[in-house]
Amino acid sequence: MTDSTENLRRTSLYELHKKAGAKLVPFAGWEMPVQYPDGIRAEHQQVRSHAGIFDVSHMGEIETTGPQAEEFLQHILSNDVSRIAVGGAQYSALCQEDGGVIDDLFTYRLGPQRYLTVTNASNHEIDFKWFTQQAGGFDVDVVDRANEYAMIALQGPDARRILGELLGNGAAPARMTIVESHFGDHPALICGTGYTGEDGVEILVAPADAPAIWEDLIIAGAKPIGLAARDTLRLEVCFHLYGNDLSLDRDPISAGLEWACALDTGFIGADALKKIKEAGPKQKLTPFTIVGPGIPRQDNPVFLGGTEIGIVTSGTLSPSLDNGIGMAYVDAEFAKPGTDFEIDIRGKLRPAQARKKPLYAKQ
Amino acid sequence: MADEHYPEDLIYHPEHDWAKVEGDVATFGITWFAQDALGEVVFFEPPAVGTVVTKDASYAEIESVKAVSEVVAPLSGEIVEVNDALESAPETINDDPYGAGWMVKIKLSDPSEAASLLDPAAYKALL
Incomplete structure (x- = not known):
């Protein structure tokens, strides 16, 4: 990151984070809460057993409208956009011609000819440029909506009950759907999605409306959760993080995202991905656990019998398992769950084992 | 977690470490400020007894x-004792950074080095 502190952007919830005693750090050009005084482990457990709220206002939004909105998105997104019903949601990759991943995205269908795509903060400008460039031959309007939305993720087994206290029972949409709603007079989009492996919603509102909603959610029982716990939560359930597990140098097939690739729709990158699929990917992204002590970190090499076979892209201590966990790209023959290998954690080889995802599942 | 404090009977290194000198043996640990900046400590593996450590150089992660x-x-100096309990309970470093959270004891090779460390007031002035 090359952020200089004075250029960092702040979300509309910044003052509330400061008041709550959060540690604020530069993240993707924004000054974001990495943890609150309760600490990462307590925050993590709060989301696993009750409910937490995350300020994810740094994420971007791109709206695509027009008669050819579906055809256009089908052309650039890896998943089958024609399968998103109005009020539906879908995960996909945005790929280059060679299959390299520009970003991973959620797209919501707000109307027959109206879609909203949520981008990663670090990629938003790149994504918007790509959308605009590729939209040339299509009858669509592509509009950058990043400044018009704040985003609050409410996640955890109590999320629905808490949202119900604010908006009435049944306010939370089903998983993978989106509804237009209101907090008082203020319009909101409520999405049945998240990044924690727990039930919950993501709420899109005007930035000015976010602080009051944030405070109401806390009164109703949710606790603020920082980006550090967001990372441990997502890694326990093996959700990809762009910049770690996905990049221009990695493709969705190797990343285990073939389920989000409708290769017959002819999207940009589909031909390259078909070839990778036919030949078999050289490396595969593999969840693993450390056997014994040690916490793996991004860029730790993976060894087997003295030969380097891969590299860790995400690693942490799992608060739920109290064990080192991670994801690594390893040569495909060693990616099978149960395979033993070693992670070189700063010069010490630590035994590890490839696992099926998720690494953590509710009992 | 303990409240912020810097005991008077310790001497401090600007990299947020403390030493307690008793004769030619010193006990090392990290300060309240250091453990607070780190957040919850989840892993500490002390070096082996017999390892030689050098002032201002890293001796553990x-x-x-x-x-x-x-x-x-x-x-x-040379490490004569390590706090093995930290391997199974590293959070002790947060809970009691100057007591049960001590890391190693060393036999000093040059006790005069202690004169270059800081008293609590001088260390606090750095924070």
Whole structure:
């Protein structure tokens, strides 16, 4: 990151984070809460057993409208956009011609000819440029909506009950759907999605409306959760993080995202991905656990019998398992769950084992 | 977690380590400020007894959920005892940084080095 502190952007919830005693750090050009005084482990457990709220206002939004909105998105997104019903949601990759991943995205269908795509903060400008460039031959309007939305993720087994206290029972949409709603007079989009492996919603509102909603959610029982716990939560359930597990140098097939690739729709990158699929990917992204002590970190090499076979892209201590966990790209023959290998954690080889995802599942 | 404090009977290294000198043996640990900056410590593996440590050089790694940091030796000498209990309970470093959270004891090779460390007031002035 090359952020200089004075250029960092702040979300509309910044003052509330400061008041709550959060540690604020530069993240993707924004000054974001990495943890609150309760600490990462307590925050993590709060989301696993009750409910937490995350300020994810740094994420971007791109709206695509027009008669050819579906055809256009089908052309650039890896998943089958024609399968998103109005009020539906879908995960996909945005790929280059060679299959390299520009970003991973959620797209919501707000109307027959109206879609909203949520981008990663670090990629938003790149994504918007790509959308605009590729939209040339299509009858669509592509509009950058990043400044018009704040985003609050409410996640955890109590999320629905808490949202119900604010908006009435049944306010939370089903998983993978989106509804237009209101907090008082203020319009909101409520999405049945998240990044924690727990039930919950993501709420899109005007930035000015976010602080009051944030405070109401806390009164109703949710606790603020920082980006550090967001990372441990997502890694326990093996959700990809762009910049770690996905990049221009990695493709969705190797990343285990073939389920989000409708290769017959002819999207940009589909031909390259078909070839990778036919030949078999050289490396595969593999969840693993450390056997014994040690916490793996991004860029730790993976060894087997003295030969380097891969590299860790995400690693942490799992608060739920109290064990080192991670994801690594390893040569495909060693990616099978149960395979033993070693992670070189700063010069010490630590035994590890490839696992099926998720690494953590509710009992 | 303990409240912020810097005991009077310790001497301090600017890299946020403390030493307690008793004769020619010193006990090392990290300060309240250091453990607070790290957040919850989740991993600490002390070096082996017999390892020679050098003032101002790293002698161990300490890990929080977020990141790894190096622990700097405030004084030089040879490790004579390590706090094995930290391997199974690294959070002790947060709970009691000056007591049960001690890391190693060393036999000093040059006790005069202690004169270059800081008293609590001088250390607090750095924070």
